[in-house]
Amino acid sequence: MQLPRLLLLALLALPLPAADSLPQAPEPELRTLLQRTVAEADSFSDRFEAEVWLLDMSTRLTRYLPDHAERLNLLRTVHREANKAGLRPDLVLAVIHAESRFDRFAISPVGAQGMMQVMPFWKAELGRPQDNLTDNATNLRYGCTILSYYLKREKGDLSRALARYNGSLGQYRYPSKVIGLWHDFWYVK
Incomplete structure (x- = not known):
């Protein structure tokens, strides 16, 4: 009889987790938005995959795009365009991170535009x-198609394909940056 009582006293002595560390129910607006986004996400194999990936990536992307709707719309577009081009969506997020830090209005010193920094001569x-x-959908369609082409041209060599994409073939600073961001921040097993 004493052992259970001692165990109970020991458990009561343990500190409770802080209120902000307890799991919280998602905000109703975010829940509704995520439900709509999942319903519109046509590039996923099933609803569960969509929910898991969108929630995971949305959490990672919050610091760059604080607006829920903008973030989920971008993620759905990235997933769709990456899949169309045969690319991993998390790799595309790493490219966007390196190229523009998710600024759709970014313009490079040489004139590349948008999130994936596409050169206007392609138009x-x-x-x-x-x-x-x-426009994110247009920029992602161009950027994903170009990167996919270079990846095929380089027979799957990601470093060389990224260097071609960046216009820096023979140099590995840019590919190392993208691959580092991919592995450290965006990679999904």
Whole structure:
């Protein structure tokens, strides 16, 4: 009889977790937004995969895009365009992180535009001068297609493909940066 009483006293003596460390119910607005986003996410194999990936990536992306709706819309678009191009969505997030830090209006010193820093000459090459490279869907379609092409051209060598994408073939600073961000921050097993 004494052992259970001592055990109970020992358990009562343990400190309780801080209130801010306890799991909290998601905000109703975020829950509704996530439900709608999951329902519209057509590039996932099932609803559970969509919920898990979107929630995980949304949490990681919060520091760069604080707005729930903007963040989930971007993630859904990244997932769709990456899959269309045969790329891993988490790799595309690492490229965006390195290129623009998620600033859709970013313009490089050489004129590359948008989140994936696409050069505007591609619009003329494709006969689509009306395309807006600061529109995330357009920018991701161009960027993912270009990166996928270079990855195939380099027979799967990610470092060389990233260097081509960045216009720095033969140098490995940029590929190392992207791969580092991918492995340290965005990689999903």
